[in-house]
Amino acid sequence: MTVTSTEIPQRRELKTALPGxxxxxxxxxxxxxxxxxxxxxxxxxxxxxxxxxxxxxxxxxxxxLGSGIAVTTVGNSAPRVVDQVTDQVADFTHTCFMISPYEEYVAVAEKLAELTPGDHAKKSALFNSGAEAVENAVKIARYATGRQAVVAVDHAYHGRTNLTMALTAKAMPYKKGFGPFASDIYRVPTSYPFRDPEGMTGEQAAQRAITMAEKAVGADQIAAFIMEPIQGEGGFIVPAPGFLAAIADWCKANGIVFIADEVQSGFARTGEWFAVDHEGVVPDLVTTAKGIAGGLPLAAVTGRAELMDAVHPGGLGGTYGGNPVACAAALGAIDTMEQDGLxxxxxxxxxxxxxxxxxxxxxxxxxxxxxxxxxxxxxxxxxxxxxxxxxxxxxxxxxxxxxxxxxxxxxxxxxxxxxxxxxxxxxxxxxxxxxxxxxxxxxxxx
The missing domain is CATH 3.90.1150.10 (Aspartate Aminotransferase, domain 1)
Structure with a gap:
């Protein structure tokens, strides 16, 4: 395959000891x-x-072999990203979409509606980081359902804000000394094939998680079940086949919003647009960031239109959310993924x-x-x-x-x-x- 051209010689060369x-x-x-x-x-x-x-x-x-933690999926300084960003910077760098909106934000939301799983009506809200996207997805789920409890899984990583630290499973270095954390967060076991009992299927692992959630919380109290379809910081854990589908089905049957945190696994990283696509699972809400904009800070919550529209006007947003330069970068990055067959x-x-x-x-x-x-x-x-x-x-x-x-x-x-x-x-x-x-x-x- 022909890869993106760059002026930097594509070879490993050490002229000094590291660091120089x-x-x-x-x-x-x-x-x-x-x-x-x-x-x-x-x-x-x-x-x-x-x-x-x-x-x-x-x-x-x-x-x-790191891509800035899965951010520069299209490579650093990808030509289409550079061109889009350069043009946008020359036009304007900021107005705040909540004050005077612009086409670039709308265009990114259109691409997200097209690319995210499912053929239902979808809408998006744009933010700055993965943690912001996760936090807002939880806000939307709580508002839409009228419930408070949120269930996350073992080995999860969802961010460094107070709420997302509560969702994150690993204490050091992410949580130690930073509490108290947001309340009404509950944790259940995930599917970890390498460490689960031998022969445990994805459906069995899902039932283990569901049973704990029902007994410890109660399905009618749960606003959202959130998980990474392939866990990132937790160890790149790929759940056994059937796990995600069983969780999603249980959520649907009980009026629980199923949130797929695709911040690290989304945007072509796994060979599909999103990791849930490998399992044919359609989440209610999807959070994205990292690879969405070729290195510029942008994130999104995309989901069922009725959920995204549940929140009152002014309830979602932020000064820099959906910045026009970052949106331009996202359009260049997505175009690169599509045109170059990534x-x-x-x-x-x-x-x-x-x-x-x-x-x-x-x-x-x-x-x-x-x-x-x-x-x-x-x-x-x-x-x-x-x-x-x-x-x-x-x-x-x-x-x-x-x-x-x-x-x-x-x-x-x-x-x-x-x-x-x-x-x-x-x-x-x-x-x-x-x-x-x-x-x-x-x-x-x-």
């Missing part, structure tokens, strides 16, 4: 003015990025990478599981011969890859999962080279 001297100078400046609670995975400072590489201020080019490219990445990862698993006892869909793949690392998580080895493998010029990310409730999120415009050659470096890291660290 200019990155070290910037790190020293940062230490005196940037809050310590804001951390960075790699101590290198970026000058340019495009295609499948990131170039730092010292001239080193690194293979990008859904198919995600499926190709899965095929190419999975072969390599299975070969690596066969000779690496510490790899307990390989999973994921499209360009959203994961390696779960355990103590050999067990399912005991090995967070220490996971961190060491990631660190070695970083030192060798490959950007990879870790995740998981137990800190033992390597997640791969390459830009969908990456070449096979760069992808395979990055995986070779990953394999060398495992070999070197035993």
């Amino acid at each position: 001297p200019k990155s070290q100078e910037l790190a020293a400046r940062r230490s005196s003015v940037v809050a310590g609670g804001v951390s960075s995975t790699l101590p290198v400072y970026v000058a340019r990025a495009g295609g499948g590489v990131v170039e730092d201020v010292d001239g080193n080019t690194l293979i990008d 859904l198919g490219r995600a499926a190709e990445i899965e095929r190419v990478a999975t072969v390599k990862l299975r070969e690596l698993q066969a000779k690496t006892p510490a790899i307990g599981d390989i999973r994921g869909r499209g360009g959203m793949l994961a390696i779960e690392i355990v103590k050999p011969g067990t399912k005991e998580p090995d967070a220490e080895l996971t961190a060491a493998v990631a660190k070695r890859c970083h030192e060798q010029g490959v950007i990879i990310l870790t995740c998981g409730t137990f800190g033992n999962v390597i997640r791969l999120l390459p830009p969908l415009v990456i070449s096979d050659e760069l992808l395979l080279e990055g995986l070779d470096v990953l394999g060398e890291a495992f070999a070197a660290l035993g």
Whole structure:
């Protein structure tokens, strides 16, 4: 496949040790003015990025297998995104859609109505971040149903605001010391095939969750059931087939709003427009962000028109929500996905990478599981011969890859999962080279 062109040479090249001297100078400046609670995975400072590489201020080019946590799906500085943004900036940068609206917001809402699952009438509201989208989806569900309780699942990640921290399952670093959290949030087990009892089906895992929700909360008290169709920070957990459908059916039967949090898994990332499409599930509300706008801050709640219209005028919004420049970027990013066949490219990445990862698993006892869909793949690392998580080895493998010029990310409730999120415009050659470096890291660290 022909991938998006870029002026940056598409190769890994290390001219200095990492971090280089200019990155070290910037790190020293940062230490005196940037809050310590804001951390960075790699101590290198970026000058340019495009295609499948990131170039730092010292001239080193690194293979990008992270996409800024699934944001630059179409690559950094994708031509259509750049063109749309440049034109929009020249026209105007802001008016606030709640004051004097503009076409770009409407055009994004039209694309969301077209692309999100289901053929029912849909409407959208635009925001700035995934956490904002999730928070507003909960507001809409509570308003429309007149109920208060919200059910989330184990290993969930939904954001860093007070409400979304309550929905998030992992304490460190997301919740520790930041409470008290929003009330009427309840948690039930999800489907985690690698760690569930052997032979448990998706339907059985769903019934386990439903039983807990009914006993602990009561179906008639629940406004919304929210989950990521493929969990992100929790470990790229793909539920067993049938789990999502059974949950969605139960929600429908009980007047519960089923919210699919597609912030990380949406917009072609998994080889479909949205991860729920793999299961044929149609949510009531879908939250999106990250890959929607090629790197600019934009998010959305899209859902059934009757739900989206339930809230009184003025009840939804925000000063920057649906900013015209971010909307222009989204239109350029979606056009890139459609015109360049990036859904198919995600499926190709899965095929190419999975072969390599299975070969690596066969000779690496510490790899307990390989999973994921499209360009959203994961390696779960355990103590050999067990399912005991090995967070220490996971961190060491990631660190070695970083030192060798490959950007990879870790995740998981137990800190033992390597997640791969390459830009969908990456070449096979760069992808395979990055995986070779990953394999060398495992070999070197035993």
